[in-house]
Amino acid sequence: LLTPAAHAQRPKPNYDESQVPKFKLPDPLVTNKGKKVDSAEEWQNVRRPEILELFENEVYGKSPAAPKDMLFEVTSVKNDALGGKAIRKEVSVYFSGKKEEPRMDLLIYLPAKATKPVPVFMGLNFYGNHTITDETDVKLNDHWMRSNKDKGIVDHKATEASRGKSSSRWPIEKIIDRGYGLVAIYCGDIDPDYDDGFKNGVHALYNSKQKPAPDEWGTIAAWAWGLSRALDYLETDKQIDANKVAVMGHSRLGKTSLWAGAQDPRFALVISNDSGCGGAALSRRRFGETLHVINNAFPHWFCDNFNKYIDKENELPVDQHMLISLIAPRPVYVASAVEDRWADPKGEFLSVKYAEPVYKLLGTSGFGADKMPGINEPVQKQMGYHIRTGKHDVTDFDWEQYLNFADQHFRGS
Numbered sequence: 001l002l003t004p005a006a007h008a009q010r011p012k013p014n015y016d017e018s019q020v021p022k023f024k025l026p027d028p029l030v031t032n033k034g035k036k037v038d039s040a041e042e043w044q045n046v047r048r049p050e051i052l053e054l055f056e057n058e059v060y061g062k063s064p065a066a067p068k069d070m071l072f073e074v075t076s077v078k079n080d081a082l083g084g085k086a087i088r089k090e091v092s093v094y095f096s097g098k099k100e101e102p103r104m105d106l107l108i109y110l111p112a113k114a115t116k117p118v119p120v121f122m123g124l125n126f127y128g129n130h131t132i133t134d135e136t137d138v139k140l141n142d143h144w145m146r147s148n149k150d151k152g153i154v155d156h157k158a159t160e161a162s163r164g165k166s167s168s169r170w171p172i173e174k175i176i177d178r179g180y181g182l183v184a185i186y187c188g189d190i191d192p193d194y195d196d197g198f199k200n201g202v203h204a205l206y207n208s209k210q211k212p213a214p215d216e217w218g219t220i221a222a223w224a225w226g227l228s229r230a231l232d233y234l235e236t237d238k239q240i241d242a243n244k245v246a247v248m249g250h251s252r253l254g255k256t257s258l259w260a261g262a263q264d265p266r267f268a269l270v271i272s273n274d275s276g277c278g279g280a281a282l283s284r285r286r287f288g289e290t291l292h293v294i295n296n297a298f299p300h301w302f303c304d305n306f307n308k309y310i311d312k313e314n315e316l317p318v319d320q321h322m323l324i325s326l327i328a329p330r331p332v333y334v335a336s337a338v339e340d341r342w343a344d345p346k347g348e349f350l351s352v353k354y355a356e357p358v359y360k361l362l363g364t365s366g367f368g369a370d371k372m373p374g375i376n377e378p379v380q381k382q383m384g385y386h387i388r389t390g391k392h393d394v395t396d397f398d399w400e401q402y403l404n405f406a407d408q409h410f411r412g413s
């Protein structure tokens with residue numbers, strides 16, 4: 001990795017399509033030994049495990065199995081939330097089984113009029129569950145977070161002023177009106193988003209004395225692991241249909257939803273919103289954010305082995321289309337934004353396209369888009385994609401598409 005001074009001198013990001021290097025992607029349907037994969041069994045039994053292992057060893061790092069004795073505590077229930085539309089619950093998950101840190105808090109909204117277990121969207125957020133809702137009686141997050149004056153985060157703590165500050169990204173009423181629930185979790189409950197030498201968050205539960213080995217979990221893997229633990233809780237909640245959980249994330253948390261969905265087949269649908277480098281975007285394109293930039297700016301996100309490929313993307317045994325392929329045959333949706341060139345919209349699109357042969361092999365409708373669709377013209381088959389107008393963000397347009405996509409796959413409409 002670079003010294004901070006050298007990092008400051010880093011090359012300007014490339015935004016010129018003609019400067020994208022020529023590259024050859026590894027084929028998701030050719031095994032490490034060079035054999036063509038031609039059946040669903042061979043994919044499931046041979047090639048998929050190979051690709052999963054490559055991502056574990058070289059990109060995100062291996063995560064531990066689920067702890068044996070987690071403790072789930074329902075800390076509040078409100079049956080007339082959102083003016084009577086929703087049931088709202090808060091649930092604390094104690095990873096060690098004892099009432100001590102690390103602990104993550106789930107904020108759950110469910111349609112009040114539901115008569116059977118409901119499908120839900122689950123997503124991590126950047127500044128605490130109380131920031132996604134305008135309801136002021138939700139618990140204020142008490143964990144470390146990145147300071148942000150505009151968001152009301154002062155000295156790494158949430159203040160009352162932070163309530164509702166991210167609500168534009170979470171249209172809870174719309175989600176409820178469409179018959180879905182929402183499960184929210186602050187990512188920093190699982191692992192704080194800074195390079196602390198892996199001493200805190202859930203890393204501390206397993207690696208209390210030392211930094212993980214070069215092939216062990218970084219922060220994105222820890223967040224993804226936390227999402228699976230939240231799903232462990234959902235499986236115990238009778239009001240929720242745990243077979244219909246869509247995991248959704250934006251940006252660094254979109255990288256996380258993809259890795260969570262890739263590893264844990266219990267996630268029935270996976271959504272990446274503007275996830276970019278190390279998420280949906282192909283690393284080999286080196287368009288916008290590169291491995292060089294991301295690994296230096298966020299040394300804790302990936303496993304240390306990922307650093308080997310800085311400026312040597314062609315040596316990666318995988319690229320991000322293979323991350324998407326791990327989700328097959330489950331529905332996957334990738335979204336980009338026109339002004340979010342840093343995340344390389346075209347590279348995000350191409351990952352979906354180059355994962356399609358796996359979806360086809362497994363007998364699904366695949367993607368069906370050869371060229372990037374027009375702006376604000378979503379493509380939705382087994383694989384979905386859109387590029388919308390606007391910047392790096394989560395908008396109502398994005399959610400409208402995710403809800404339609406979920407209707408198609410969870411309700412057959």
Ligand code: GTR
Pocket residue numbers: 250251252253275276277289294
């Ligand atoms: C940026 C980072 C991106 C993306 C983004 C975010 O600083 O370069 O990879 O993750 O943060 O999470 O908003």
